């Protein structure tokens with residue numbers, strides 16, 4: 001039998017397929033962005049006049065495209081490169097990336113803007129308007145410009161509403177004589193949310209529209225190839241394997257055209273191969289990976305990490321109640337009882353009923369749960385909840401992981 005040291009040592013000596021695994025993670029900013037040249041060019045041509053004639057106009061762009069079409073990564077890379085090029089020309093431009101799944105109200109968005117620009121946070125409690133005026137003044141004092149990306153902006157529109165969007169988008173209407181230092185990139189999955197805005201705000205936002213199409217198979221192949229070159233050893237993944245993944249996901253082959261799904265399949269295929277002690281990824285590893293990667297798993301990775309502690313607790317209560325009942329829908333009042341019990345287990349003060357209900361509404365707006373008010377054969381007007389984005393166990397495992405992090409680092413705030 002192996003002794004402990006042998007076990008550990010053999011694990012340490014095991015050669016890996018990965019040169020640098022984190023380069024396949026969704027949050028990594030890659031060095032190349034194949035097939036987004038046109039979109040990068042459009043962004044550059046819109047923001048060009050910020051360099052040529054700084055302060056004359058507040059620029060805005062609306063990026064629209066489905067999940068995994070590279071909206072976030074393109075905005076981030078554009079911001080990073082543009083600010084560096086501006087600096088070379090003596091112009092101080094900051095790039096700010098705000099995810100509206102986390103920062104959902106006007107006040108949260110502006111506070112995050114202040115934080116990411118590295119401005120001193122005012123001690124006195126300010127209103128959104130005061131905080132924004134403060135930000136504009138600080139930009140002026142520091143001769144600083146900013147490009148602000150509001151990612152998942154459709155969610156901000158739904159939650160914060162027309163007036164908040166109007167306020168943000170038309171900041172300079174009130175100060176026509178001011179140097180225009182704030183510029184915006186709005187990122188959204190679709191244009192539907194815009195139709196809830198009043199028509200002037202809608203057309204104002206849509207002035208510069210850049211559409212991101214789902215990726216075709218040959219495009220995904222190039223993306224996978226460039227990311228694989230950064231992340232894994234050359235011999236480990238053949239072009240055949242990459243082509244197989246690209247064909248599974250490519251929009252022209254009936255897939256979703258989602259680069260995130262393609263990269264996740266590649267990552268999991270490599271992990272499976274490695275676990276089997278195989279130094280090359282085989283097609284069968286890819287098949288296994290495809291059966292694991294849920295098309296909806298993006299929701300788990302994209303949205304769940306931004307939920308607050310109590311939203312996670314409410315979601316877990318829904319999952320547990322659904323598991324127990326073995327029915328497709330469960331009554332909200334049963335979920336609320338479960339939520340109180342869970343809070344007790346975690347030794348956390350539960351929130352009041354109205355707040356609990358607000359969480360349910362938010363989870364619904366985020367597309368995590370479905371609700372229905374009247375069910376056939378049942379009397380009364382209760383709300384029923386269901387989940388279909390992923391298997392309950394998968395969701396629960398993710399919640400568990402996130403709760404662990406939240407409870408450790410954030411206390412019960």
Ligand SMILES: Nc1ncnc2c1ncn2[C@@H]1O[C@H](COP(=O)(O)OP(=O)(O)O)[C@@H](O)[C@H]1O
Pocket residue numbers: 024025026027028029030032033034035036065066067068069070071072073074223227259260263
């Ligand atoms: N053209 C591309 N080249 C390299 N990686 C890409 C490209 N497009 C998307 N990706 C990667 O795919 C994943 C999903 O992209 P992301 O920008 O998050 O999509 P979206 O914001 O449109 O949902 C990220 O890991 C991103 O780095």
Ligand SMILES: [Mg+2]
Pocket residue numbers: 071072073151
């Ligand atoms: Mg995104």
